[in-house]
Each structure stands twice: as structure tokens, then as C-alpha cells.
Amino acid sequence: MKTITSRDNAQYKDLKHLATSSQARRKAGRTLLDGVHLCETWLQLRGLPEQCIVSESAMHNGEVAAIVARVTADHGHCLCLPDALYAPLSQVEHGVGLMFLVETPQRATPAALSVNAVLLDNVQDPGNVGSILRSAAAAGVKQVFCSPGTAFCWSPKVLRAAMGAHFVLDIFENAELAPLLREAPIATLATSGYAEQRLFDVDLKRPVAWVFGHEGQGVSDELLSLARYRVVIPHLGQVESLNVAACAAVCFFEQVRQNLS
Known part of the structure; x- marks a missing residue:
């Protein structure tokens, strides 16, 4: 030593x-x-x-x-x-x-989405990014794609929040998300508080790519338009929206629920 x-x-x-x-x-x-x-x-x-x-x-x-x-x-x-x-x-x-x-693993972005994946569009809070990674790993998500504006996944705060999830996920940083969505052969879902379709009404018994956006502004208009589905999580309380990490967890485990039912 x-x-x-x-x-x-x-x-x-x-x-x-x-x-x-x-x-x-x-x-x-x-x-x-x-x-x-x-x-x-x-x-x-x-x-x-x-x-x-x-x-x-x-x-x-x-x-x-x-x-x-x-x-x-x-x-x-x-x-x-x-x-x-x-x-x-x-x-x-x-x-x-x-x-x-x-x-830190250096990976080239795949040409196309093919397995359960998460696309993070300018999610800036390290705690949120780490929590999303942790939930994603627990729900069997395989890949995470981070836009250039998303918090660096290998920062100490993200690592602590993710609790080891990094080591079972394939993480791609500085990824251009629009081309991935445009050419995606699998279902793509973006969350929006203004969407009309409920999360619980979408068939999730198949590979899905989830898109989550900035804590205040949400998913960009461009990525919303490219996603095959725009979904909302219905809620009863008098709050405007869920935290992005909580939103992601609900989405992931609704997919788990459907696949286990």
C-alpha cells in the first residue's frame, strides 16, 4: 500500500x-x-x-x-x-x-433504440438524475441516454443518489435525442402535464423508450412532437405536477405492473 x-x-x-x-x-x-x-x-x-x-x-x-x-x-x-x-x-x-x-465507461451511442430505455432531456438536478437511474435499474431498464444539458451521470451527487445503478445500466452521455426518437423502431413515450392520453391506458407490454424533461420546462417541444405517445399521469391532489424523478418511477413501475399482470 x-x-x-x-x-x-x-x-x-x-x-x-x-x-x-x-x-x-x-x-x-x-x-x-x-x-x-x-x-x-x-x-x-x-x-x-x-x-x-x-x-x-x-x-x-x-x-x-x-x-x-x-x-x-x-x-x-x-x-x-x-x-x-x-x-x-x-x-x-x-x-x-x-x-x-x-x-467512467465511454460508449458510442447506438444507431437505434431496441430495448427499454430512458432519454433525459436537460434534466439538471443531480439528485433527480440519480433517482431516475436507480428506479430505472430496479425496473429492468437497460439504457440511459442523456442530452448535453443533463447533469453529468458520473458526478459524486448522481452516484450517491443512484446507489450503484450505474454499474448495471448502459449510460450514453451527450447524446442527440431527436435522431433516436425519429428513427425509433420501438414505442416512445414522453410525459407532459398537458397530454390527453393517460399513462395507464397505454400498452407497455413491449420495449419502451421513456422521455423525461427539464424540472421546470419539461420535455422540449421538438422531442414531444417526435414521441409516438404523449402521456399524463393523472393525480387527485391540488398540485401542478410531479417531480421528474417521481414521475419516472411511476412510469417505470406501471410498465413492470403490466408485464407482471
Whole structure:
């Protein structure tokens, strides 16, 4: 296990830049997974990280020590930092003191939609994006396509909200959504508070591509016009609309309900 004790160390400076800059994460094609759950899930589904980073005090935590031992046993790279150096890397308040440095998957956008998918049109809140990913993975959705204005999926906030969903989804960033909808051979559904067709009246026992939009403005007019169905989720309370993550969860699990009935 390697140890770094100086803030002036070049490797430490690179890690700190990754921890604090979304632009740096995008450019480097790397991100940091913070906490036992994300690290364990990565090990189970993806294998060794590029580097395991641990604080000195965390080595006294049984769960952390077990993960570090597993990484080192498989000849993975581990880095130990004094608590004072580790703290600026973590964006988790009262975190456990463990993170993985991993490469973010780089995938070319498929030519056409073919399986259950989600298209995110300028969804900007990281918590919403992470919640949508988590619900999508739980409902058996396979692919997620994010427009250039959507929050970066591999940011720390999205990763924490998704709770490991990233590792079972194929995520495509900076995707042009209009061509995908225009050429889609499967059903495409966009949600809108002004739609006349109810979600519950659409046949969802087939592959579906869902389109969800910006928290305030919703799905763009262009994408609404390209979707085969425009649906509304009926509600009884005196509220204007659902949060986009809640809306997505209702849609996904209505499809699950129909396929299980």
C-alpha cells in the first residue's frame, strides 16, 4: 500500500482536482466512488478499481479493512492518506473514509433504440438524475441516454443518489435525442402535464423508450412532437405536477405492473 503525506504530491493534486471539478472528471474519463456501498458494488459487478483510496483512521473500520484486503489480495493498487489529506477529497459529510478511483465507461451511442430505455432531456438536478437511474435499474431498464444539458451521470451527487445503478445500466452521455426518437423502431413515450392520453391506458407490454424533461420546462417541444405517445399521469391532489424523478418511477413501475399482470 502506497502512502502520501504531502499536499504538494502530484498524484494527490490530481485526485483533488477530480474530486472538486466536474470538468476535470469529464476530461479525464475518471471519477471517484465514495463509500462502502458503491465500492463493494463496483467490486462485485465491475472488478478492481484503478485505485483504492483510504484514510488512515478508516483502516480501523472492519468493512473498509475487508475491502482493502480484497483489493490488495487481487493485486490492486491502494493508497493510504492521512485524514487531513483525505477529507478534501470526499464530498460525503461524516463519510467512512474509503473511495475508489475508476474509469467512467465511454460508449458510442447506438444507431437505434431496441430495448427499454430512458432519454433525459436537460434534466439538471443531480439528485433527480440519480433517482431516475436507480428506479430505472430496479425496473429492468437497460439504457440511459442523456442530452448535453443533463447533469453529468458520473458526478459524486448522481452516484450517491443512484446507489450503484450505474454499474448495471448502459449510460450514453451527450447524446442527440431527436435522431433516436425519429428513427425509433420501438414505442416512445414522453410525459407532459398537458397530454390527453393517460399513462395507464397505454400498452407497455413491449420495449419502451421513456422521455423525461427539464424540472421546470419539461420535455422540449421538438422531442414531444417526435414521441409516438404523449402521456399524463393523472393525480387527485391540488398540485401542478410531479417531480421528474417521481414521475419516472411511476412510469417505470406501471410498465413492470403490466408485464407482471
